[in-house]
Amino acid sequence: xxxxxxxxxxxxxxxxxxxxxxxxxxxxxxxxxxxxxxxxxxxxxxxxxxxxxxxxxxxxxxxxxxxxxxxxxxxxxxxxxxxxxxxxxxxxxxxxxxxxxxxxxxxxxxxxxxxxxxxxxxxxxxxxxxxxxxxxxxxxxxxxxxxxxxxxxxxxxxxxxxxxxxxxxxxxxxxxxxxxxxxxxxxxxxxxxxxxxxxxxxxxxxxxxxxxxxxxxxxxxxxxxxxxxxxxxxxxxxxxxxxxxxxxxxxxxxxxxxxxxxxxxxxxxxxxxxxxxxxxxxxxxxxxxxxxxxxxxxxxxxxxxxxxxxxxxxxxxxxxxxxxxxxxxxxxxxxxxxxxxxxxxxxxxxxxxxxxxxxxxxxxxxxxxxxxxxxxxxxxxxxxxxxxxxxxxxxxxxxxxxxxxxx
Numbered sequence: 001x002x003x004x005x006x007x008x009x010x011x012x013x014x015x016x017x018x019x020x021x022x023x024x025x026x027x028x029x030x031x032x033x034x035x036x037x038x039x040x041x042x043x044x045x046x047x048x049x050x051x052x053x054x055x056x057x058x059x060x061x062x063x064x065x066x067x068x069x070x071x072x073x074x075x076x077x078x079x080x081x082x083x084x085x086x087x088x089x090x091x092x093x094x095x096x097x098x099x100x101x102x103x104x105x106x107x108x109x110x111x112x113x114x115x116x117x118x119x120x121x122x123x124x125x126x127x128x129x130x131x132x133x134x135x136x137x138x139x140x141x142x143x144x145x146x147x148x149x150x151x152x153x154x155x156x157x158x159x160x161x162x163x164x165x166x167x168x169x170x171x172x173x174x175x176x177x178x179x180x181x182x183x184x185x186x187x188x189x190x191x192x193x194x195x196x197x198x199x200x201x202x203x204x205x206x207x208x209x210x211x212x213x214x215x216x217x218x219x220x221x222x223x224x225x226x227x228x229x230x231x232x233x234x235x236x237x238x239x240x241x242x243x244x245x246x247x248x249x250x251x252x253x254x255x256x257x258x259x260x261x262x263x264x265x266x267x268x269x270x271x272x273x274x275x276x277x278x279x280x281x282x283x284x285x286x287x288x289x290x291x292x293x294x295x296x297x298x299x300x301x302x303x304x305x306x307x308x309x310x311x312x313x314x315x316x317x318x319x320x321x322x323x324x325x326x327x328x329x330x331x332x333x334x335x336x337x338x339x340x341x342x343x344x345x346x347x348x349x350x351x352x353x354x355x356x357x358x359x360x361x362x363x364x365x366x367x368x369x370x371x372x373x374x375x376x377x378x379x380x381x382x383x384x385x386x387x388x389x390x391x392x393x394x395x396x397x398x399x400x401x402x403x404x405x406x407x
Contacts, residue, residue, distance in 0.1 A: 015358075015361045016362060017382045019044060019336075019366045020336065020365070021364060022044075022101055022365065023063070023101075024040070024106075025040050025099040026059070026063070026096070026097070026098045027098070029095040029097075030081060030093065030094040031058065031062055031081075031095070032055060032058035032061070032080060033082065034058060034059070042385045043101065043366070044382070044384060045361070045380070045383075045384045047374060047384050047386045048371075049389065054389045056342075057072075057073075057342050059368075059370075060072060060340045061073050061075075063338065063340060064340060065122075066096065066109055066136055067133075067137055067141070068137060068169065069176060072144045077120060080094050082094065096111050096112060097110040100140055102335075107127060107139050108125075108128065109136060109140060110124065111124045111136075141335050143338075144341070145319055145339075145340070145341050145344055146343065147343055150311075150314050150318055153297075153318070158291075165217075167224055167321075168223075171220070171223065172223075179217055182214065182289075183291075185209055185213070186210060189207065192206070207276040208273060210276065210289070211270075211276065214272050214289045214290055215256075215268060215272075219260070219265065221252055225250050227328055231324060243355070245316055245356075247320070248321050249298050249300050250298075251295075251298075252294065253293070256268060256288050256289060256290075257293065272289065297317065319356065322339070326339060336363060336364040339360065339363065340368050341356075344369070345376045346371065346372070353379070354379055357379060358381055361380065
């Protein structure tokens with residue numbers, strides 16, 4: 001065995017029954033199949049189990065919406081509304097509310113659908129006050145792994161970039177705002193270029209903003225990868241690498257990334273402006289930017305790329321990235337993310353299941369698992385709060401409450 005690799009057989013040190021970052025209570029109103037759900041929770045890991053269709057993943061999806069973005073299913077905001085209410089033409093809004101505890105204090109965080117006439121938007125509240133969605137990331141950080149995540153990341157390069165941007169959000173709460181604004185400005189630019197009469201002054205303004213955002217987005221992505229690389233080197237030097245999850249490398253390549261290696265950011269920004277101006281005669285021509293970056297994810301041991309790895313290897317690589325990212329946030333930024341692990345246990349063999357349990361039990365924040373059976377967690381090395389969602393739904397028929405110890 002490599003001396004730099006730590007086996008879960010070596011010791012069980014660092015296991016945390018009580019977590020420092022956790023959701024104490026969650027309430028869902030008219031969200032998916034949950035008309036009125038209230039869960040009061042312990043500061044430990046959570047297992048939600050029950051049959052297919054009982055709403056396990058819906059609860060994790062609700063938690064994922066406590067950060068900016070479309071959540072773990074990437075759904076539109078109107079799709080979250082309870083279908084029974086839609087059929088009955090009753091409630092037209094949904095809401096999520098949690099009591100969250102961290103070393104920085106206690107917070108009440110909420111998000112939901114707001115309708116103004118025909119307009120629909122997602123709003124957020126912090127301690128009963130309206131707040132930008134981006135500000136929630138400064139209080140609560142969330143990461144997730146789902147069976148669909150691997151499929152999405154393998155489907156296209158744009159999905160790989162989105163995955164990196166989601167991780168980058170954890171170190172810069174405004175990162176996704178920049179990505180959204182960049183995409184919007186690019187669409188506006190293309191629309192202007194399709195017009196018969198072009199307003200060059202307005203186009204200059206848009207291209208200047210695109211250039212500035214390009215540098216910011218790419219720079220923050222590279223900052224994240226540098227932090228992950230530093231973490232790997234530290235763990236390698238101090239014998240902290242785990243045996244059963246691969247050490248993963250991530251590289252982002254592109255013309256702008258290369259230019260930033262050797263040139264000041266302001267000069268690269270001017271270069272992007274000049275390229276945009278040259279391409280005005282052909283608005284469909286390719287201009288280098290964050291939407292053209294090439295993301296490479298690979299196993300450091302054999303340098304095998306994620307795309308060419310087996311399905312099992314791909315799952316382990318993604319789990320390794322999420323766990324490394326969680327350790328980075330805890331060690332460097334003192335903000336351990338809530339982990340959402342949807343239907344992951346059933347896809348792991350016994351050895352990797354035990355290894356994941358050990359890693360998560362050492363994590364300083366609450367982890368949420370879903371499974372069809374609680375028996376998969378018999379070897380979990382610390383306390384886990386088990387919630388039988390099927391039994392709750394059968395007993396309370398749509399309006400249900402749960403306090404730990406009830407079941």
